[in-house]
Amino acid sequence: MATVPLLSDDDLDPRAKAVFDDIRATRGTDFVNNFWRALAHQPEVLEATWGRLKQVMGPGALDPxxxxMIYVAVSVANGCSYCIHSHTASARAKGMTAQMQGELLAxxxxxxxxNGLVTALQVPVDEEFQA
Amino acid sequence: MATVPLLSDDDLDPRAKAVFDDIRATRGTDFVNNFWRALAHQPEVLEATWGRLKQVMGPGALDPxxxxMIYVAVSVANGCSYCIHSHTASARAKGMTAQMQGELLAxxxxxxxxNGLVTALQVPVDEEFQA
Amino acid sequence: MATVPLLSDDDLDPRAKAVFDDIRATRGTDFVNNFWRALAHQPEVLEATWGRLKQVMGPGALDPxxxxMIYVAVSVANGCSYCIHSHTASARAKGMTAQMQGELLAxxxxxxxxNGLVTALQVPVDEEFQA
Amino acid sequence: MATVPLLSDDDLDPRAKAVFDDIRATRGTDFVNNFWRALAHQPEVLEATWGRLKQVMGPGALDPxxxxMIYVAVSVANGCSYCIHSHTASARAKGMTAQMQGELLAxxxxxxxxNGLVTALQVPVDEEFQA
Amino acid sequence: MATVPLLSDDDLDPRAKAVFDDIRATRGTDFVNNFWRALAHQPEVLEATWGRLKQVMGPGALDPxxxxMIYVAVSVANGCSYCIHSHTASARAKGMTAQMQGELLAxxxxxxxxNGLVTALQVPVDEEFQA
Amino acid sequence: MATVPLLSDDDLDPRAKAVFDDIRATRGTDFVNNFWRALAHQPEVLEATWGRLKQVMGPGALDPxxxxMIYVAVSVANGCSYCIHSHTASARAKGMTAQMQGELLAxxxxxxxxNGLVTALQVPVDEEFQA
Structure with missing residues (x-):
């Protein structure tokens, strides 16, 4: 269970509703996942988070x-189960094959x-890496 | 300072020396960074780690x-300073531009x-992500 | 499921029972949550942990x-789901409003x-912060 | 050393310069710390981060x-040394006494x-916390 | 739910089947736990992981x-629930008593x-530890 | 630099001095490391921490x-550099050989x-581990 109630479409204030509308339009689906429903209590955080996510995750020098996959990797290291599930699903929707998922995993x-070995050994950074 | 002495080329046992030779040949450079010099006390761990790294990080369904960049992302989340420096340097050597680094950062x-928001909210995983 | 059985009131040894009595008296409720029931196998750890918690979390220069809220913040960063639930509940019981929870979240x-950006960038500490 | 060069005032593009001007005006000091100088390579990330920080950390239902102190607590759990130094300095500048710092520490x-005990024990969340 | 299907014995390719056979022979039981069933999609990662695990966790200068118990400790700090359960079970199977588990917990x-106190305090490493 | 001044012997209040005396007597050395000098500002935290450490790390069902080594393992996973150095030094002082250190590392x-693989795969806990 979440630490806040998840808002249904009928519970949204106008500012949150506008964000949900944009999520639906941008993604081309009526489905709005639980993360946004939990954030919807704080329209300001909801707006800022969705606005940044839309911009950051779009095409650029790196493809979506x-x-x-970078998002999944961070989420694994941070142990965020929800984030792993949602971004693995997004990666699949954007074309991640089983072979790519296997290499991501490796x-x-x-x-x-x-990371564990280096930290245990407290290896000093080589000068060559600091140029 | 490391928690073990870093071995110079003259201190290596034959098994460790063979790994260093392969690192040099594979990378086309005489430079062997401190991580391997710290691991060299445990030739078995050194061999296994280098062998896996060479295989995992080579070309496949995902490019090197x-x-x-995925390696950098994990290392940041795990707070491994040495790993961030070494894999940022590797990424640059493999063609990461300033624009790509900026997007990776974002x-x-x-x-x-x-990750922090989702964890604080304890958002339950949507059924849609579990198909 | 826990990695140890959770002890019911009937299973407690006298030392653990005394701690449970003090938890109930201090909190003014008969409810003793699962954390203490799991710790109750180790009366010494139970005593030390409850003793410190009672002292540390009481009123002082910082209010309870x-x-x-600081406890929640640490628990989120450490990904401790149980701790997030229990200390969010405690914060609410001590007066955290929805607005305060929203700001805590932000x-x-x-x-x-x-934290992620600074770590990725490996920003050196300004001298001004070290005075 | 940082993984990007730290920009001096003379290196800033106009968008980054505008953010630096606002940091100086908001804080009432000419000092701009290294975090912003490292982010200045990505004016978009710089703008978004400063804009959010100014809004989130200002007065509200919780005082600055x-x-x-919540920021320090998260930074400790995430092991971000720079963040611990910078936000401990900010907390002191905003009135954190030695006694308050001691209680924060405790x-x-x-x-x-x-967090460690609960995770080791894998304590299930009490129903009472999920209401 | 896992982010990949868990393979049953009938779904294994020959390389994965050989690893499962070795797991069963080494452990003297027909039971193969879910971790290996999830990894079985990537026979190469499966082989490498099992091969290393068998070698690393066997008897040596440290007993199994x-x-x-060291494995449990790392898994707790990394918040890996599955790993805590599986390695606590393994430790019990290898002779960990309730008293030993209690001390491990402490x-x-x-x-x-x-770790939290030292990080919050940013204690500099004593020269005496660096010899 | 630490976020608090490190207290020298001359700066201690009587309660902190008593703890330092006990550290010296228990360890049979005049050397008191920086962690205790940083904690000495909070005599109550100092007392509680030293008191518990002395008890927890002494001989029992597990040897010191x-x-x-368990302490080192936790400290590595938490990325606490000071803790890795100090407890590696303690482990060596208590008889950890190079071979043992190598196996600990492995x-x-x-x-x-x-931990990373399991978390990425979101492997469900086997019923067999929950008995």
Whole structure:
């Protein structure tokens, strides 16, 4: 259970409703996931978060699928179960194949391992990396 | 300072030396960074780690640059300073532009923020994400 | 499921029972939550933890509600779901309004974002902060 | 060293310069700390981050000092050394006394301990916390 | 739910089947837990992970039970619920008594607390620890 | 630099001095490390922390060296550099050999890797682990 009630469409104030409308229009689906329904109690945080997400996750020098996989990787390291499920689903919707997911998984596992080894060893940063 | 001495080339046992030779040949440079010099005390761990890294980070369904950026993202979330420096340097060497680094940064910041929000709100996973 | 059985009141040894009595007297309720029932197998850890908690979370230079919100913030960053639920409930019981919860949420989200950005950028500490 | 060069005032593009001007005006000091100088390469991220920070950390249902202490608590749990230094300095500037800092410290230590215990025990959330 | 389907014995390709056979032979039980069933989609990652685990967790200068308790401690700090359950079960199977589990718990709690205090205080490393 | 001044022996109040005396007597050395000097501003936290540490880390069902290695493992996962240095030094003083340190390292690396894999895969806990 969430620490706040999840708002249904009928519970939204006008500012939150406008954000939900934009989420639906941008994504081309009527489905609005629970994260936004939980944030909807704070229209200001909802607006700021959706506004930034739309901008940050859109196409740029990095393509949207690459961005989703980076998002999954951060969410795994932070142990955010909801975020792992939602961004894995988004990555799949944007074209992540089983082979790509397998390689993403392998990089995540490898990075966690060497992060642990490096931290245990307290390895000093090479001068070559600081140029 | 590291929690173990960093081995110079003259201190390596034959098994560790063979790994260092392969690192140099694979990367096309004489430079071997401190992580491997710290691991060199445990030739078995050194071999296994380098062997896996070479395989995991090579080209596949995901290109090596994408993999480096995912590595950076995990390392940031795990707070591994050495890993951030070394894999940012690797990503640059593999073609990460300033614009790409800026977008990587923006995704990392965004993911951390929503990870925190979702966790604070304890949002339940939507059924739609579990199909 | 917990990794140890949760003890009911009938299962307690005298030392654990004394702690439960003090929890009930201090809080003015018969309800003893699962955390203490799981710790009750280790009366020494139970005593030490409750003793410290009672002292640390009481009124001082910081009021108990502020302390609960700080507790929630730490628990979010550490991803402790149980702790988020229990200390959010405590904060509400001590007067946290929906508006205060919304601002707490916004600070938590913001702090996670800039923690991620600062770590990715490896920003050196300004001398001005070290005085 | 940072993973990007820190920009001096002479290196700023107009958009970044406008943010620096606002930071100076808002804080009433000429000092602009390294975090903003590192972010200045990405004027869009700089603008969004400063804009949100100014809004989130200002007075509301929670006072600015309480918000700074919550910020410190998150930064400790995330292990962000720069953030701990900068927000501890901000909290002091906003009136945090040595006694308050000591209590903040005690709550942070306590929360980390019980987060660890609860996670090790995998305590199930009491129904009473989910109302 | 997992982010990949869990493979039953009938779904395995020959390489994954060989790993499952070795897991069963090594552990002397027909039971193969969900972690391996989730990894089985990536036979290469499955092989590498099982191969390393078998080697790393076997007897050496540290006995297998000590290794399991260290594994639990890392899993708690990383907030990996599945890992806490599976390695607590393994530790019990290898002889961890209730008294040992209680002391493991106390060390984990203590370490989390002082990790938080030290990080909040940003204590500089004593020269004496760097020899 | 620490976020509080480190107290020298001459700066201690009587309560803190008594703790320092006990640290010296217990450890059989005049050396008191920086952690205690930073905590000394809060005699109550200092007393409680030292009192618990002395009790928790002493001999019991687990020997002191095993406890130190568990402490190191938690500190690595939490990224506490000071704690890694101090408890690695303690473990060495209590008899950790290079071979033992190497195996500790290998378990830490392995646990981090599988923690990451399990979390990315969101593996559900087997019923067999919940008995």
């Amino acid at each position: 699928l690459t961005k989703e 990089v995540i596992g490898m990075a966690h391992e060497t | 640059l994408t993999k480096e 995704v990392i910041g965004m993911a951390h923020e929503t | 509600l502020t302390k609960e 600070v938590i989200g913001m702090a996670h974002e800039t | 000092l309480t918000k700074e 709550v942070i230590g306590m929360a980390h301990e019980t | 039970l000590t290794k399991e 060390v984990i709690g203590m370490a989390h607390e002082t | 060296l095993t406890k130190e 378990v830490i690396g392995m646990a981090h890797e599988t």
